[in-house]
Amino acid sequence: MLVNGVPGNSISIRDRGLLYGDGVFRTLRADKGKALHWPLHYLKLKRDCTALGITCPDEALLCAELDKVLAQHPDGVVKLIVTRGAGARGYTPSADVTPTRIWDFSPLPDYPPEWMTQGIKARLCNLRLSIQPRLACVKHLNRLENVLAAAELHDAQSHDHQLAEGLLLDADGHLIEGIRSNLFLVSQGKLTTPDLSRCGVAGIQRGRVMAWALQHGMALQVRDIGLEEALHADEIFIVNSVIGLWPIRELEQRYWSHFPVAAQIRHGLDRQDT
Amino acid sequence: MLVNGVPGNSISIRDRGLLYGDGVFRTLRADKGKALHWPLHYLKLKRDCTALGITCPDEALLCAELDKVLAQHPDGVVKLIVTRGAGARGYTPSADVTPTRIWDFSPLPDYPPEWMTQGIKARLCNLRLSIQPRLACVKHLNRLENVLAAAELHDAQSHDHQLAEGLLLDADGHLIEGIRSNLFLVSQGKLTTPDLSRCGVAGIQRGRVMAWALQHGMALQVRDIGLEEALHADEIFIVNSVIGLWPIRELEQRYWSHFPVAAQIRHGLDRQDT
Numbered sequence: 001m002l003v004n005g006v007p008g009n010s011i012s013i014r015d016r017g018l019l020y021g022d023g024v025f026r027t028l029r030a031d032k033g034k035a036l037h038w039p040l041h042y043l044k045l046k047r048d049c050t051a052l053g054i055t056c057p058d059e060a061l062l063c064a065e066l067d068k069v070l071a072q073h074p075d076g077v078v079k080l081i082v083t084r085g086a087g088a089r090g091y092t093p094s095a096d097v098t099p100t101r102i103w104d105f106s107p108l109p110d111y112p113p114e115w116m117t118q119g120i121k122a123r124l125c126n127l128r129l130s131i132q133p134r135l136a137c138v139k140h141l142n143r144l145e146n147v148l149a150a151a152e153l154h155d156a157q158s159h160d161h162q163l164a165e166g167l168l169l170d171a172d173g174h175l176i177e178g179i180r181s182n183l184f185l186v187s188q189g190k191l192t193t194p195d196l197s198r199c200g201v202a203g204i205q206r207g208r209v210m211a212w213a214l215q216h217g218m219a220l221q222v223r224d225i226g227l228e229e230a231l232h233a234d235e236i237f238i239v240n241s242v243i244g245l246w247p248i249r250e251l252e253q254r255y256w257s258h259f260p261v262a263a264q265i266r267h268g269l270d271r272q273d274t
Numbered sequence: 275m276l277v278n279g280v281p282g283n284s285i286s287i288r289d290r291g292l293l294y295g296d297g298v299f300r301t302l303r304a305d306k307g308k309a310l311h312w313p314l315h316y317l318k319l320k321r322d323c324t325a326l327g328i329t330c331p332d333e334a335l336l337c338a339e340l341d342k343v344l345a346q347h348p349d350g351v352v353k354l355i356v357t358r359g360a361g362a363r364g365y366t367p368s369a370d371v372t373p374t375r376i377w378d379f380s381p382l383p384d385y386p387p388e389w390m391t392q393g394i395k396a397r398l399c400n401l402r403l404s405i406q407p408r409l410a411c412v413k414h415l416n417r418l419e420n421v422l423a424a425a426e427l428h429d430a431q432s433h434d435h436q437l438a439e440g441l442l443l444d445a446d447g448h449l450i451e452g453i454r455s456n457l458f459l460v461s462q463g464k465l466t467t468p469d470l471s472r473c474g475v476a477g478i479q480r481g482r483v484m485a486w487a488l489q490h491g492m493a494l495q496v497r498d499i500g501l502e503e504a505l506h507a508d509e510i511f512i513v514n515s516v517i518g519l520w521p522i523r524e525l526e527q528r529y530w531s532h533f534p535v536a537a538q539i540r541h542g543l544d545r546q547d548t
Contacts, residue, residue, distance in 0.1 A: 003287060010284035011292065013277060013376050018285065018355070020417035021295030052418070053425060077363065081292070089351065089380045091417065091424035091453060102287050106363045130473075131445060132404035134422055142416035143294035143365065144326070148408055150365035151327060171405060179365060199404075 002065050002103040015100055017083030020091065021141035023100070024048040025081040029108075029241050033074035035066055036241070036273055040204040044139070045082060051138045053093065054084045057101055065103055073105040077242055083141070111164075111243060116266065119249030119259060120164035122238075123156055124227065125149045125179070129170045129199040137202040149179045165238060167230075167251070170199050175225045181238035181246075182206035185230055186261040190219040192233075205239035205269075212268050218261075227252075237262040245269065276339050276377040289374055291357030294365065295415035297374070298322040299355040303382075303515050307348035309340055310515070310547055314478040318413070319356060325412045327367065328358045331375055339377055347379040351516055357415070385438075385517065390540065393523030393533060394438035396512075397430055398501065399423040399453070403444040403473045411476040423453045439512060441504075441525065444473050449499045455512035455520075456480035459504055460535040464493040466507075479513035479543075486542050492535075501526075511536040519543065 001009055016022035026045050029036045042059050049056035062080070069078055081104075085097035127149045135142070145168075153166035165178045177183050177200045184206075185192045191213050196202045213220040230236055235256060236248040245266040247259035275283055290296035300319050303310045316333050323330035336354070343352055355378075359371035401423045409416070419442075427440035439452045451457050451474045458480075459466045465487050470476045487494040504510055509530060510522040519540040521533035 001287065009287050011287055013275065013283050013285055013355070013378055015292070016421075018289070018292045018357075018376075019299075019415070020421050021415055022418060022421050025293075052421075079363075081287070083292075089353075089383075091420045092428045093421060093425055104287055109363075127408060130404035130406035130409075132402075132419065134401060135404075135418060140418055141293070141295055142418045144296060144409060144414055144416045145406065146365045147290075147294050147296050147326075147367060151367055154366045 001105060002068060002101070004101055005061075005065055011100060011102065012086040014086040015083055016085060016087055016093070016097070017081060017100060017141055021143070022052070022093065023054065023081055023083030023141045024052065024139055025079060025141060026139070027241055028078045028080070030070055030074060030076050030078050031273070033070050035070060035078060037204060037208070038063075038066070040207065041080075044204050045080070048138045048140065049082060049099075051135070052084070052140065054082065054099055057082060057099055062101065065101065069103045069105060076105055076107045077109075079104045079106070081141070109242065115164060115246050116244065117263070119247035119256060121160070121162045121250040122165045122167055122178070122248045123153060123163050124252055125152050125166040125168050127152060127168065129168050129176050131171050131198045133198050136199050137196050139201045139203070146179050153179060164246070169227065173226065175227055175230050176200040178238045181240040181243065183236065183238050184209060185225065185233035186235035186237070187233050189261065190221065191261075192221045192223065192225060194225050195223050203240055205241055205245075208269055208272070209239055209265060212265060216268065235259050235262050237265075275379060276342060276375070278375055279335075279339055285374060285376065286360040288360040289357055290359060290361055290367070290371070291355060291374060291415055295417070296326070296367065297328065297355055297357030297415045298326065298413055299353060299415060300413070301515055302352045302354070304344055304348060304350050304352050304379075305547070307344050309344060309352060311478060311482070312337075312340070314481065315354075318478050319354070322412045322414065323356060323373075325409070326358070326414065328356065328373055331356060331373055336375065339375065343377045343379060350379055350381045351383075353378045353380070355415070383516065389438060389520050390518065391537070393521035393530065395434070395436045395524040396439045396441055396452070396522045397427060397437050398526055399426050399440040399442050401426060401442065403442050403450050405445050405472045407472050410473050411470050413475045413477070420453050427453060438520070443501065447500065449501055449504050450474040452512045455514040455517065457510065457512050458483060459499065459507035460509035460511075461507045463535065464495065465535075466495045466497065466499060468499050469497050477514055479515055479519075482543055482546070483513055483539060486539060490542065509533050509536050511539075
């Protein structure tokens with residue numbers, strides 16, 4: 001793959017991405033040689049870099065690199081990592097480092113297509129997300145909480161192979177997100193999504209759902225959500241750039257079988273993709 | 275330096291240490307070809323690996339690699355990183371990855387020697403540590419909070435170049451640690467160090483001070499400490515494996531000039547080094 005524009009699959013052991021998780025990343029869907037929603041991904045990358053005080057690489061430079069990746073791998077999952085770069089010892093980020101740009105590719109995961117229409121089984125993780133307003137929303141490389149939650153889900157999957165996602169509460173008991181997805185509730189035709197000002201990752205598919213709701217006059221609230229509220233919602237669904245949109249059909253002994261609003265939104269988002 | 279036993283200075287872009295900060299590290303002092311307190315470092319490495327579910331490399335293997343590093347670099351700072359290894363896409367840690375072992379070296383920083391005896395000026399950081407009991411004590415690679423705090427300290431140093439360390443409170447206002455050090459208070463001849471069960475890194479020098487206190491019949495408490503209590507302590511000092519022990523002579527408009535207990539402990543620890 002590409003590292004700083006050059007074919008390669010390694011980085012320096014002094015890269016701050018490794019040393020401290022000092023960087024951000026994007027996971028994008030490549031479809032017929034096109035990176036879906038690239039402008040949104042770049043905007044988010046830039047915002048996340050700013051949150052960490054990393055100089056975001058120019059869009060033209062990244063676009064040129066992305067084109068090289070897509071020429072080789074027109075369909076699948078493209079990952080872009082931008083780290084602060086390789087620097088001197090110590091936590092202090094020196095101003096004169098050049099950010100590292102890393103592109104990688106993997107095939108599209110082979111998820112059962114019925115998960116999109118009939119929904120998935122999800123599970124509440126025991127791990128609670130910590131509250132850190134300075135890093136909230138940012139898709140940075142400090143992802144140990146996700147790793148621990150994914151390990152927990154993996155253990156649960158050995159007893160129940162239908163489990164497809166774990167949902168995460170924060171330390172205060174608010175429902176925040178899925179391990180690798182953002183979350184929406186539908187209640188009486190209205191959408192609600194968790195407030196991510198204290199923890200969580202604000203993904204671009206979340207932004208797309210919110211934009212769609214605004215455009216289509218669907219009421220939308222961004223606020224704290226408790227587990228009980230979620231369990232009593234008419235629909236719950238999760239989104240990310242790889243899976244698209246999956247409704248939840250089972251969570252904590254609650255069952256759902258109809259997802260009209262989720263289906264409407266999924267069709268709406270799909271239409272924008274073409 | 276060494277990567278998995280082979281001279282090299284790069285790792286795979288698919289290493290989970292980079293992708294998720296999924297690993298742990300040690301910073302050790304090399305002195306005349308000897309790694310100080312290696313047994314304590316290995317014990318801590320093993321404990322930290324266990325906390326993340328990483329299989330800790332055998333001590334014999336690491337010792338052989340360490341010997342190679344010390345043969346080339348007998349004096350300075352040795353860093354050892356152990357990551358979960360390179361694996362498939364996604365947060366889930368698969369069982370069949372081999373941990374990556376990374377050794378790096380840097381010269382001993384050139385700190386003013388009087389900081390050991392006359393103390394340093396420290397500053398309270400605005401950044402608050404988040405509370406995550408699952409990761410507390412562990413020296414893992416998710417260090418963005420330290421990076422943000424170090425950036426804050428660096429900004430403050432541009433106005434006040436005497437500042438040598440930043441102290442960190444957690445989200446609840448408890449004093450936890452320095453950006454790169456652990457912290458002790460001395461009050462009426464008794465030692466107190468912050469409880470690190472919810473956040474912070476429990477370094478091996480902290481353990482050494484605690485062991486020294488026990489051996490020498492000095493009362494020691496591990497508990498929550500508020501800022502006010504710290505500002506009214508008879509002495510405050512910080513420790514880590516590179517700096518050793520530094521008393522604090524100034525913090526938040528409070529001044530200290532005598533550090534008899536800190537000096538006693540520093541001498542005690544130094545004697546163990548020889």
